Amino acid sequence: MQRRKLTKKFFNRRALVVARDILGKIIVRRLNGKTVSVMIIEVEAYDGPSDRASHAHVGKTKRNEIMFGEAGRWYVYFVYGMHWMLNIVTSKKGYPAAVLIRAGVVTRHGKEIPINGPAKLTKFLKIDKKFNGLPAISKTGLWLEDSKSLMPSYRITRGKRIGVEYAGAWAKKPYNFRMTKSE
DNA sequence: ACGATGATGAAC
């Protein structure tokens, strides 16, 4: 399988563009000499300071400062007292934006196993605050690769973001992207 | 439908 690593150039674009483009790409996690690959099938864009659903809406704080930094770094935060969320920072430095990785599939023994939910994904890949602010390169043990595998008939759908009802009109924007088997 | 569970940001 032919693969190339995704670099800063890929992430240094609008969050909505990166979100759409990152579907079908592969998250690779290297841990204790083992490598696990997960294909991304659901993401959400959080775009700019006026996005009421985004952590960046309140301005720069200790927690969200990574979102204001350079593209291609991990933004990992803790919610609901028990869950870690994995995001990749997008857009140019100074403009707060990120893509939340919500679901993927891992192939084992030829079978596709879904990992539906952002907290399940981080639990599966053993991701926590250690990754916050680190670049998505192989050296850090968590990076992204292109996928040249022939993708059977998949289609992409957009919808409302999940769990952001507090965000008023911004909650209704179609910033959630999914890749589903069309069949 | 709801509780678990603790960091975060804003109010006091």
Place this chain on the structure above:
DNA sequence: TTCATCATCGTA
């Protein structure tokens, strides 16, 4: 220093 809230999940 207190308080409400939270980019969720498993159990019911």
